[in-house]
Amino acid sequence: MGLAQAQQALTYQTPPKEIADLVNASPTPSVSFSRSGEFMMVLERSGNPSIEDLAQPELRLAGIRINPATNGPSRSGSFENVVIKNTRSGEERRINGLPENPRLGSFSLSNDEKFIALTNTTNTGIALWVVDLSTMEAKQLTQESVNGVGGVDMSWTPDNKIVYRAINPRRGNLPQAPLAPSGPTVQETSGNAAPSRTYQDLLTNAHDEDVFEYFMNSQLMILDLNGNATPVANPGLISNMNLSPDGKYIRINYVKKPFSYLVPVSAFPYDVEIWDIQGKKITTIAEIPLAEVRPTGFDAVSTGKRAISWRADKPATLVWVEAQDGGDGRVKMEDREIVYMQDAPFNSTPVVLAKIGYRFGGISWSDDNFALLSERWSATRQQRVSLINPSKPGQKGTVIIERSSDDIYNDPGSPVFTTNDFGRSVLLRKGDDVFMTSEGGSPQGSMPYLSAYNVKTKTERILWRSQAPFYERVTKVLNADATEFITLKESTDIQPNYWLVNTRRRIAPRQITQFAHPFESIKGINKQLVKYKRKDGLDLSAIVYTPEGYDPATDGPLPVVMWAYPREYKSAAVAAQVRGSQYTFTRLSWGSPIYWVTQGYAIMDQTEMPIVGEGDDEPNDFFLEQLVANAEAAIDYIASTGIGDRNRIGVGGHSYGAFMTANLLSHSDLFAAGIARSGAYNRTLTPFGFQYEQRTIWEAPEVYSNMSPFMHANKVKTPILLIHGEADNNSGTFPIQSERYYNALKGHGATTRLVFLPHESHGYAAKESILHTLWEQHEWLEKYVKNRQ
Structure with missing residues (x-):
């Protein structure tokens, strides 16, 4: 047994140059299409923030992280430039007049697509800007008055004004913490069962409540393009607002007391009010109570009205759903939920649109005779889509799709949308054909496609499909019959770029972006999708990377880094399906294991770790034995090919993958070392369920x-x-999970090391943190895997 070591003071370290250079590669721009598809916004990003950026003051209140200096989120990405690119001609136009050192975000196109509203964040606040697309000039419309707590909220009116959530100018001064508390903090329950997940960043005392109110306090404003702002509706703790399609009404959610110390703001009580655009209150649609007390299980929901939204195809019609089973998924009912509608001016009796047997999953609207209603049931992974006729409310719909949500081989995909006269997204269809895009799962891996799904025959007609050796998917359909569209095309060593495709004219596709390959140094590495079997016959797969020019016959076996994330399934056949594609571009994120291919390792990435429980069996009843069997099968495969050295295999994962890693090292001696990032290791700290486990610790203590x-x-x-x-x-993944697990390991003489990253959340963001994490992992792999004694 080695000597136990106390904590070490350590400055940030850097991994080998080959790894650091990949981390420091320039990020690829993001793309956002206009609703018509006429142009795209190419959004250029800066690299990872510095640790100094993350170390700025931060408040953690009611599940929200707030930057008190900006009255906005403390951790959000931004863009430093935007370029307007015509999708057909490829012509680029740059915007003039943007602020210096911009941190741009929340891009929103006007309904006529003549203007872009956006925000710019400085060290002292968030301001609204607008870009005139006819002149390509940008100008600032407001002072730093935007309230970005919980996200920026803004909408365009039909006459090109902007409704946005501003800081209430009359909110007063920031509450100061008392020198001494006025009394104890008390919570009490009246005996009703109130199971709750383990949330972070909750309110803890009366001062927290006061500070939360201060930063949430908002006033809606209507802003014209000259910068003139007029308040509308009452100020308050506005969490969300949305304009009706005709722009005449605003739905506003006002958070109210009592606040909770057990759940985040999303579960606080709130009123849903309807105001007209002139600032007159029309009605209160719902008074939603505090959601501390609710049944257990992932199919449990709150009672009363929920998912209150506007119909996309009507001027001002509200839609919502109400559970009929008390929100308890364990109650057996045929009509579990009812979907209601109500037209403006919202004083008539709500109309029953539909009754459903699963939980409401949303509605895709087309017109008054055609809409697609989605339902889901998490416990069985079932998904159902029905065709309904909104003009005949209450009439039973026709089920057109019913499938396991895990079944990627038989997934017809998601509908394609177009924009109606209200500027809202509605189904793109031609008669009974709804245009769909699917990932195209198959035994050969994903091959995405575009189809016309006929709701009468319940069959699909594939219009276009990705072809090997590329991975290509439709991102924007440009015309009514889906014969012209934009795809994002990539291959193993070809950077994803956008292409214009026209299937009717039968002309060659044309590339419309020229994004450079950011990882030239690994362009020649080998990548393959491999398939193998578990000892019980279940088919498994993984993506294997090996160094450029590597040949196992002449170069011999390599040390291996195996990276995975377990998933639960209710069907062995579905669990055996191949996921992913061998043709996707090899893109490295901060947490990727692929960096070590530059250091002479083989990588088994996306290593399938299915946990199956069919029928009445729960997957987690077999978690340990199936987890070890998955790992054994992967090791047997990589060793049998000559690629991997059976005695030099490291295993790792993030979050639930870290939980997996710790379990594999507890219940097998298959690996040389393990890497566990941001995991949960003690399930007594998540007693009301975790991942897909719906039972509580009192219902399944052995599990x-x-x-x-x-x-x-x-x-x-x-x-x-x-x-x-x-x-x-x-x-669930509180830092104390790693702290106490490390203490337990140390107490039993294990070889272990605990690294806490200052200011980092569940995913790591600062460049220093990312480089140091890679250094830690590299040193561990070199010592205990590659050079294992």
């Missing part, structure tokens, strides 16, 4: 105990590296 690596820390004989962000905001 919680058996699946908790903390309970089996005494069995770990393999070196394990633990990394965690100190400011992890993900439900």
Whole structure:
């Protein structure tokens, strides 16, 4: 046993140059299409922020992280430039007059697509800007008055004004913390069961409540293009607002007390009010109570009205759903939910649009005779889509799709949308044919396609499909019969770029963006989709990367980094399906294991780790044995090919993948080392469910105990590296999970190292943190895998 070491003071370190250069590569721009598809916005990003950026003051209140200096989110990406590019001609136009050192975001096109509204964030606030697309000139419309807490909220009116959520100019001064508390903090329950997930960043005392109110306090404003702003509706703690399609009404959600110390702001009580655009209150549609008390299970929902929204194809018609089973998925009912409609001026009796047997999943609108209603049921992974006739409310719809949501081989995909006269998204269809895009899952991997799905025959006609050796998918359809569209095309070593395709004219596709390859140094690495079997016959797959020019016959076996994330399934046949594509571009994110292909390792990425429980069996009842069987099959495969050295294989994962890693090291001796980032290791700290586990710890105590690596820390004989962000905001993965697990491992003499990253959340953002994380992983792999004694 080695000597136990106390904490170490360590400056940020940098991995080998080959890895660091890949991290520092210039990011590829993002693209956003206009609704008509006539042009695209090419949004240019800067690289990762510095640790100084992340170290700015931050408030963590009611599940929201706030930058008090800007009255906006403390952690949000931004863009430093935007270029307007014509999709057919490829002509580019640059915008003049943007601010210096811009941090741009929240881009929103006017309904006539003549203007772009956007925000610019400085160190002191958020301002609204507008771009005139006829002159390509940008100008600032407001002072730094935008309230970005919980996200920027703005909408265009039909006459090109902007409704946005501003800081309430009369909110007063920031509440100061008292020198001494006025009394204890007390929570009380009246005996009703109130199971709750383990949320981060919750309110903890009366001062937190006051500060939360201060930063949420908002006033809606109507702004013209000359910068004249007029308040509309009452100020308050506005969490969300949305204009009706005709622009005459505004739906506003006002958060109200009592606040909760158990759940985030999304579960706080709120009123849903309708105001007209002139600032007159029309009605209160709903008074939603605090959602602390609700049934358990992922199919549990709150009672009363929820999912209140506007019909996209009507001027001002509200739609919402109400559970009929008390929100409890364990109650057996045929008509579990009812969908209602109500037209302006919202004083008539709501109309029953539809009754459904699963949970409401949304409606895709077309016109008054055609809409697609989606339902889902998480416990069985079932998904159902029905054709309904909104002009005949209450009439039973026709089920056109019913499938497992996990079944990618039989997934017809998602509808394609177009824009109607209200500027809203509605179905693109031709009679009974709805145009759809699908990932195109197959035994050969994903081959995306565009189809016409006939709702009468329930069959699809494939109009276009990606062809090997490329991975190509439709991103924007440009005409009514879906014969002209834009695709995003890539291959293993070809950077994704946008192409204009026309199937009617039968002319060659034309490339319309020229984004450069950001990772030239790994352009020649080998990538293959591999398939193999688990000992019970279940088909598995992974993506294997090896160094450029590598040949196992002459070069011999390599050390291996295996990276994975377990998933639960209710069907063995579905679990065996091949996921992913061998033709996708090899893009490296901050958390990728592919960096180590530059260091002489083979990489098994996206290594399938299915956990199957069919019928009445729950997948997690078999978690450990199936997890180990998955790992054994992967190791047997990579060793049998001559690529991998069976004695030099490291395993790793992030979040639930970290949980997987710790369990594999507890219950097998298959690996040389493990890397576990931002995981949860003690399931008693997530007692009301986790991942896809819907049972509570009191209903399945053995499952919680058996699946908790903390309970089996005494069995770990393999070196394990633990990394965690100190400011992890993900439900269940509190930093204390790694802290206590490390303590348990150390207490039993395991070889382990715990690294806490200052200011980092569940995903790591600062360049220094990312480079240091890669250095930690590299040192661990070199010592315990590549050079294993």
